[in-house]
Amino acid sequence: MIKQINMTEQRSIAIYGKGGIGKSTTSSNISAALSELDLKVMQIGCDPKSDSTNTLRGGRFIPTVLDSLRSGKRIETEEIIHEGFNGVLCVEAGGPEPGVGCAGRGIITAIELLKQRKVFEIYKPDVVIYDVLGDVVCGGFGTPIREGVAEQVYTVSSSDFMAIYAANNLFKGIKKYANNGGALFSGIIANSINLPIQEEIIEDFSDRTKTTVTEYVPRSLTVTRCELEGKTVIEGAPKSEQANVYRDLAQKVLSNWDKYVPSPLGVDQLKEWAESWSDRLLEQRDTPQHVKCQLECIVPGTELLGNKPDVREIDLLKATTTKRGEKGKVV
Ligand code: ADP
Ligand code: MG
Numbered sequence: 001m002i003k004q005i006n007m008t009e010q011r012s013i014a015i016y017g018k019g020g021i022g023k024s025t026t027s028s029n030i031s032a033a034l035s036e037l038d039l040k041v042m043q044i045g046c047d048p049k050s051d052s053t054n055t056l057r058g059g060r061f062i063p064t065v066l067d068s069l070r071s072g073k074r075i076e077t078e079e080i081i082h083e084g085f086n087g088v089l090c091v092e093a094g095g096p097e098p099g100v101g102c103a104g105r106g107i108i109t110a111i112e113l114l115k116q117r118k119v120f121e122i123y124k125p126d127v128v129i130y131d132v133l134g135d136v137v138c139g140g141f142g143t144p145i146r147e148g149v150a151e152q153v154y155t156v157s158s159s160d161f162m163a164i165y166a167a168n169n170l171f172k173g174i175k176k177y178a179n180n181g182g183a184l185f186s187g188i189i190a191n192s193i194n195l196p197i198q199e200e201i202i203e204d205f206s207d208r209t210k211t212t213v214t215e216y217v218p219r220s221l222t223v224t225r226c227e228l229e230g231k232t233v234i235e236g237a238p239k240s241e242q243a244n245v246y247r248d249l250a251q252k253v254l255s256n257w258d259k260y261v262p263s264p265l266g267v268d269q270l271k272e273w274a275e276s277w278s279d280r281l282l283e284q285r286d287t288p289q290h291v292k293c294q295l296e297c298i299v300p301g302t303e304l305l306g307n308k309p310d311v312r313e314i315d316l317l318k319a320t321t322t323k324r325g326e327k328g329k330v331v
Pocket of ligand 2: 023024025047049051052131
């Protein structure tokens, strides 16, 4: 394990993506991996769900900045900054009460408060990670980009169209503020990638939008298990392959200083691009690898069959799918 990296300046990174795509999982594992390198990391959850840092804190929620503000009392910084795994500093911006107010407002308020209290100077984190909901890059959710609060922006995306659609919208947001001191783009973190064709889809989207892919992260049951234990993979399965993927990703984020303006696709271009991939996927439907991947998604544990299933295994897997399809449950 490499330790004690010399950091000459504070890095601030925003990780955007569609809801449920894996931003918090990825952010928390990057934070945990960076903490193993003896770096001081602060992770700021900017999603009204307020669960960004849960796996760094044994699966527990922490009081959010907005909740503390709502109490009306003077806030002590210790009330909003909580230590998690290996000293990672955890903050949750929080959100409005359900049904009331603007969700993005929480981020603006939280960031203002952290700056006002000089939290970044006092705690001196080497790396600050903003984990931001990116379905809509609205005024509030756009803050880390618009005001250059974060320096570098990453997006987590799978090969699913809606995730790519959200990434493309993020690119539009970055482009809009690029000439006015806004944050710039640094890479796509491809998540839940288990098949070559999923990799190809992301790679092609990245080529078309003149962006880069920083890392391909597989979908893995190790992540599921660790999340159930309230842990990152770095903490819960430190010797697993998945932990090493996150360590590699963290190293790449550290050494990646690239910042650029992406070239988002127009609405028609994106539609045309999606249709061309739909045709390719139809051709791929019956390949053995595709069948295997489908089953891994449906029947957890089939990944135990290894990376190269033989014909007998594929037949067995096909039979399992059919049974599931007919009876609506795995038998
Ligand atoms: P987001 O923060 O983007 O809303 P989360 O990080 O909370 O998304 O992830 C949503 C769900 O997907 C979680 O249950 C998480 O464990 C799971 N998940 C994310 N990435 C992976 C992965 N690579 N392998 C398996 N499960 C994953
Ligand atoms: Mg999240």
